[in-house]
Amino acid sequence: xxxxNSIGSDQYPHxxxxxxxxxxxxxxxxxxxxxxxxxxHQRSSPExxxxxxRLLSQYPPDPENNHVEFILVAHFDIGxxxxxxxxxxxxxxxxxxxxxxxxxxxxxxSRQQDWTVFLLHKEGRGEGDRNTSPRASFPxxxxxxxxxxxxxxxxxxxxxxxxxxDEAPQGPPLTYVLNLVNRRYDSSVKRGxxxxxxxxxxxxxxxxxxxPVLVLAIDEYWRNPTPDTLELLYNSLNSxxxxxxxxxxxLERTILQASTAKDLFIEKFDRMIEQQQMDEDExxxxxxxxxxxxxxxxxxxxLQSQRPRDTHEYVSRINFNGHxxxxxxxxxxxxxxxxxxxxxxxxxxxxxxxxxSPQPFTLHEHLTTNGAYTHPMIVLINAILTQKRVMFLxxxxxxxxxxxxxxxxxxLASGGVLRGFIRxxxxxxxxxxxxTLKEIPGYVAGVTNPVFATTPDxxxxxxxxxxxxxxxxxxxxxxxxSELWTSLLQQNPSxxxxxxxxxxxxxxxxxxxxxxxxxxxxxxxxxxEGVIRSMWRDWIVKFTRMAAAYEEMSFGASSLxxxxxxxxxxxxxxxxxxxxxxDEGARDRELAAFASRIEGWRGxxxxxxxxxxxIHMYKSRPIKTVDLHHHHDRLRTQxxxxxxxxxxxxxxxxxIRTHDEICQLLTVTSEAHGGLFYIFLGxxxxxxxxxxxxxxxxxxxxxxxxxxxxxxGLGDFAEVAFVRVRSxxxxxxxxxxxxGLSRFPTQ
Numbered sequence: 001x002x003x004x005n006s007i008g009s010d011q012y013p014h015x016x017x018x019x020x021x022x023x024x025x026x027x028x029x030x031x032x033x034x035x036x037x038x039x040x041h042q043r044s045s046p047e048x049x050x051x052x053x054r055l056l057s058q059y060p061p062d063p064e065n066n067h068v069e070f071i072l073v074a075h076f077d078i079g080x081x082x083x084x085x086x087x088x089x090x091x092x093x094x095x096x097x098x099x100x101x102x103x104x105x106x107x108x109x110s111r112q113q114d115w116t117v118f119l120l121h122k123e124g125r126g127e128g129d130r131n132t133s134p135r136a137s138f139p140x141x142x143x144x145x146x147x148x149x150x151x152x153x154x155x156x157x158x159x160x161x162x163x164x165x166d167e168a169p170q171g172p173p174l175t176y177v178l179n180l181v182n183r184r185y186d187s188s189v190k191r192g193x194x195x196x197x198x199x200x201x202x203x204x205x206x207x208x209x210x211x212p213v214l215v216l217a218i219d220e221y222w223r224n225p226t227p228d229t230l231e232l233l234y235n236s237l238n239s240x241x242x243x244x245x246x247x248x249x250x251l252e253r254t255i256l257q258a259s260t261a262k263d264l265f266i267e268k269f270d271r272m273i274e275q276q277q278m279d280e281d282e283x284x285x286x287x288x289x290x291x292x293x294x295x296x297x298x299x300x301x302x303l304q305s306q307r308p309r310d311t312h313e314y315v316s317r318i319n320f321n322g323h324x325x326x327x328x329x330x331x332x333x334x335x336x337x338x339x340x341x342x343x344x345x346x347x348x349x350x351x352x353x354x355x356x357s358p359q360p361f362t363l364h365e366h367l368t369t370n371g372a373y374t375h376p377m378i379v380l381i382n383a384i385l386t387q388k389r390v391m392f393l394x395x396x397x398x399x400x401x402x403x404x405x406x407x408x409x410x411x412l413a414s415g416g417v418l419r420g421f422i423r424x425x426x427x428x429x430x431x432x433x434x435x436t437l438k439e440i441p442g443y444v445a446g447v448t449n450p451v452f453a454t455t456p457d458x459x460x461x462x463x464x465x466x467x468x469x470x471x472x473x474x475x476x477x478x479x480x481x482s483e484l485w486t487s488l489l490q491q492n493p494s495x496x497x498x499x500x501x502x503x504x505x506x507x508x509x510x511x512x513x514x515x516x517x518x519x520x521x522x523x524x525x526x527x528x529e530g531v532i533r534s535m536w537r538d539w540i541v542k543f544t545r546m547a548a549a550y551e552e553m554s555f556g557a558s559s560l561x562x563x564x565x566x567x568x569x570x571x572x573x574x575x576x577x578x579x580x581x582x583d584e585g586a587r588d589r590e591l592a593a594f595a596s597r598i599e600g601w602r603g604x605x606x607x608x609x610x611x612x613x614x615i616h617m618y619k620s621r622p623i624k625t626v627d628l629h630h631h632h633d634r635l636r637t638q639x640x641x642x643x644x645x646x647x648x649x650x651x652x653x654x655x656i657r658t659h660d661e662i663c664q665l666l667t668v669t670s671e672a673h674g675g676l677f678y679i680f681l682g683x684x685x686x687x688x689x690x691x692x693x694x695x696x697x698x699x700x701x702x703x704x705x706x707x708x709x710x711x712x713g714l715g716d717f718a719e720v721a722f723v724r725v726r727s728x729x730x731x732x733x734x735x736x737x738x739x740g741l742s743r744f745p746t747q
Contacts, residue, residue: 054275055246055247055268055271055272055275056246056247057242057243057244057245057246057247057272058242058245058246058247058248058331059242059243059245060243061241061243065203066203066238067202067203067204067237067238067240067242068200068201068202068210068234068237068238069175069201069202069203070087070088070089070090070092070175070200070201071086071087071088071089071198071199071200071201071230071233071234072084072086072087072088072092072099072103072177072179072197072198072199072200072201073085073086073088073196073197073198073199073221073225073230074099074100074103074104074196074197074199075104075194075195075196075197076104076194076195076196078189078190078191081100081101082097082100082101082103082104083096083100084096084097084099084100085196085225086227086230088227088230088231088234089231089234092120092201100197101430101432102116102118102177102179102428103116103179103181103197103199104181104195104197105181105399105428105430105448106430106448106449107396107399107448110396111181111183111398112182112183113180113181113182113183114180114181114398114399114400115178115179115180115181115211115398115399115400115403116179116181116399116400116403116427116428117176117177117178117179117207117338117339117403117407117427117428118177118179118426118427118428119174119175119176119177119338119422119423119425119426119427120174120175120177120201121171121172121173121174121175122172122173122174122175171423173203174422174423175201175202175203176201176202176203176204176205176207176338176339177199177200177201177202177207178199178200178202178207178208178210178211178214178339179197179198179199180197180198180199180211180214180215180218181195181196181197182195182196182197182198182218182222183195184196184222196218196221196222198214198217198218198221200214200233200237205333205335205337205338205339206329206330206333206338206339206340207338207339208339208340209327209328209329209340210237210318210327212325212327213233213236213237213318213320213325213327216320216321216323216325217229217233217320217321220232220233220321232320232321233320236318236319236320236321237318237320239318239319240316240317240318240327241316242314242316242329243272243276244269244272244273244276244306244314245269245272245314245329245331246265246268246269246271246272246331248265248268248331248332249660249663250617250620251660251663251664251666251667252265252332252663252706253332254416254667255663255666255667255670255706256311256312256331256332257332257334257416257533257534257537258534258537258667258670258671258672259670259671259709260528260530260531260671261709261712262309262310262311262312263311263709264311264706264709265311265705265706266307266308266311267705268705269307269308269311269314270307273306273307308331311331312330312331312332312530313328313329313330313331314328314329314331315327315328315329316329334411334414334416335419335422336410336411336414336416336418336419336421336422337407337411337414337416338407338410338411338422339403339404339407341404341405341407341408341411342404342408342529343408343411343412343529343532343533343536344523344529344532345404345408346404346405346408346409346412347377347519347520347523347532348523349405349465349468350376350377350380350463350468350469350470351375351376351377351468351516351520352468353467353468353469354375354376354468358373359469360372360373361373361374361379361470361471361472362471362472362473362474362476364472364476364478364479365479365596365599365600366382366383366386366388366479366596366597366599366600367379367382367383367386367388367461367472368472369382369510369512369593369594369596369597370508370510370512370513374512375512375513375516376469376470377412377516378512378516379461379470379472380409380412380461380463380470381409381412381413382597382600383460383461384409384410384413384421384444385413385418385543385597385600385601385604385606386597386600386601386604387441387442387600387601387603387604387605387606388442388460388461388476389437389440389441389442389443389445389458389459389460389461390409390443390444390445390459390460390461390463391444391445391446391447391452391458391459391461391462391463392405392406392409392444392445392446392447392463392465393447393448393450393452393453393462393463393464393465393466394446394447394448394465394466395448395449395450395466396448396466397448397465397466399428399446399448401465402427402428402446402447402448402465403427403428403446404427405446405463405465406425406426406427406444406445406446407422407425407427409444410422410425410444411533412533412536413540414540415536415537415538415539415540415541416533416537416540417537417540417541417544417610418540418544418606418609418610419606419609419610419613420604420605420606420608420609421444421606424440424442424443424444424605425443425444425445426443426444426445426446427446428446428447428448429445429446429447430447430448430449431449431451431452434458437458438458442604442605445459456473456474456475457473457475459473460472460473460476460477461473479596479599479600509589509590509592509593510590510593510594511590511593515535515539518535519532519535519536522535534670534671534672535672538670538672538673542579543594543597543598543601544560544610545578545579545629546579546590546591546594546598547560547594547598547601547602548560548561548578548579549578549579549587549591550591550594550595550598552578553591559611560610560611560614561577561578561614562614562615562617562618563618563624563625564577564578566624566625567624567625567626567627567630569625571625571626571655572625572626572650572651572652572654572655573647573650573651573654574626574627574631574647574648574651574655576627576630576631576634577627577630578627578630579630579633580630580633580634580636580637580638581637582637582638621664622658622660622661622663622664623655623656623661623664625655626651626655628652628655628656628664628665628668629668631648631651631652632665632668632669632673632678632679633668634648635648635678635679635681636673636674636678642685642686642687645682645685645690646685646687646689646690649679649682649685649690649693649694649697650689650690650693652665652679652697653693653694653696653697654693656697656700657700659704662700662701662704662706662707663706665701666704666706666707666710669710671713675710675713675714676698676701676707676710676711676713676714677714677718679694679697679698679701680694680698680714680718680721680722682694682697683695683698683718683721683722683725684721691725691728691729692725692729692732694725695722695725695726695729698711698722699726
């Protein structure tokens with residue numbers, strides 16, 4: 001960390017050259033107002049390339065890609081069991097018994113209504129058929145392996161459509177199924193009640209937005225149990241308009257997910273509205289009457305009313321059977337986030353009993369990384385990361401609660417960074433799927449039948465939602481230290497010493513206990529679901545970066561760091577990459593504490609998928625020759641010498657010019673990491689050139705649609721320092737201009 005109390009006048013002779021492949025900077029006239037509302041010189045705007053392009057919709061109207069693909073109806077017959085009534089508009093599978101069993105969970109008879117979520121895998125494309133058709137089957141281990149030769153075409157088509165270019169093809173697409181079970185009393189039938197279930201199959205992971213409409217639809221179906229009701233629902237759901245949601249780049253989506261600002265990227269929504277209004281104006285330009293002009297004005301007002309109050313979600317409407325139902329659609333969602341769940345509820349469920357009456361776990365090297373009394377949430381995340389079999393039991397609880405626990409656990413382990421968990425998740429399952437579960441080496445499943453508690457051969461970690469307790473199976477496979485870990489200990493005696501201390505009396509070298517305390521304190525302070533998810537995302541990012549460092553210490557290189565040779569070349573005067581520690585002692589202690597779970601993770605599906613994702617991310621990264629995360633962490637965690645700090649500030653100013661490059665910086669300057677505070681400290685550097693170039697960087701950030709929101713978090717002191725240094729810079733530039741000198745004699 002750079003601590004400077006005075007502003008001097010020394011200059012730093014720095015010659016930083018921007019490589020030719022990154023030297024193109026768009027130059028259009030920008031606003032004459034800087035980040036704090038003061039006049040600034042006209043300079044290249046990071047928004048210019050964005051302004052020149054037409055924004056694309058994240059969900060453009062497309063009759064071949066409906067929001068909802070299928071609607072299912074099933075009922076329970078006391079003599080025949082679960083029976084499928086309808087599959088609309090076509091058959092989703094011939095295995096109707098399987099679907100009906102999934103739609104009518106155990107214990108549904110004891111509740112008026114219940115919700116479940118389950119996933120179906122799509123089959124490959126048939127010849128001449130653009131759409132894929134889901135099949136009702138569970139994933140197997142063979143489905144999880146990366147056969148990239150078979151999925152290259154799928155990935156190419158997805159990239160062409162502009163979908164997530166930072167994610168490698170993972171296999172057949174998923175269909176997300178939201179299911180509602182409803183009970184109606186009927187004295188004319190046995191048991192005095194009739195049970196029906198209605199489900200919608202959608203390509204969107206945010207299935208919960210359809211709940212209000214599904215409640216109305218099943219009520220209508222009770223009155224009119226015909227395909228006409230299903231057709232009405234199908235058409236209503238697919239008429240939902242999401243065309244005004246702009247398509248965000250992976251960098252923009254990461255920034256939005258990590259921020260609590262409600263107006264972040266609001267300009268994109270405004271431009272989407274403007275574009276649609278311009279399109280409609282062109283359509284009505286020829287031969288419109290006065291009445292048509294009036295209609296156009298009304299349409300324009302309607303468009304403006306769709307401007308979101310919070311850019312994290314977009315409010316649309318679904319019109320069904322005379323009801324206009326508002327729905328909130330998340331604008332930045334990761335592929336591992338399915339449904340609307342509460343991670344806070346999950347954490348509190350298993351933290352409370354552990355805090356009041358802690359019970360020791362069976363020791364396991366991958367799971368109990370802080371000893372027998374490792375916090376249950378750490379045990380849970382370790383289990384998912386290392387591909388263990390995790391099972392949630394909710395006896396005498398709605399299936400909805402069990403499903404939410406499974407989905408929340410997968411989202412926490414993913415952090416929006418890792419993938420491969422949802423594809424092998426079973427938000428609800430029952431005893432009929434035991435044989436399928438036995439075929440899968442790692443999964444997260446939810447059950448309501450207490451019989452599963454007595455079958456430890458089916459699970460490695462068992463989570464009882466009612467009691468808030470977890471336990472590790474006595475039948476869990478033991479882990480052994482790999483040759484990589486043994487080699488690392490032999491090559492680094494300091495790491496071996498730290499590992500020995502960790503084994504004898506586990507201290508909190510990993511920082512897990514301190515992290516959990518911060519999470520619980522944030523929950524107590526009611527900071528909200530978004531903050532908690534962001535904290536877990538940071539923990540997962542740290543874990544993956546430490547895994548890369550672990551491999552580098554052992555092999556000299558890591559498959560988790562793409563382009564290390566480029567970042568160590570010294571472009572912009574900056575060298576180095578990877579995770580940053582305060583000193584070598586801290587590095588050795590943390591690596592020793594993280595080693596066992598890193599070892600467990602390295603042989604998993606999510607590890608293989610992440611390596612492929614990193615290749616995709618590297619290709620789309622605007623700045624490849626500087627590890628911005630590494631150098632920002634140096635400013636944040638280390639006490640740098642003045643010349644070293646100056647290199648970072650000058651290098652950042654030279655490297656970060658365009659919209660995408662600024663977005664890349666903002667992904668590492670999240671609110672949790674101090675925002676732009678450590679960039680702001682460049683204004684207090686004793687060397688004049690560093691201060692002036694920091695002003696230019698901050699001005700550039702202040703003109704950026706997301707960067708200017710980050711300025712708001714700097715506070716009044718930062719504004720005073722910024723205005724003071726900028727005024728000094730402008731005065732000196734004016735003097736140099738009058739004297740015929742260049743702007744910066746030191747450049």
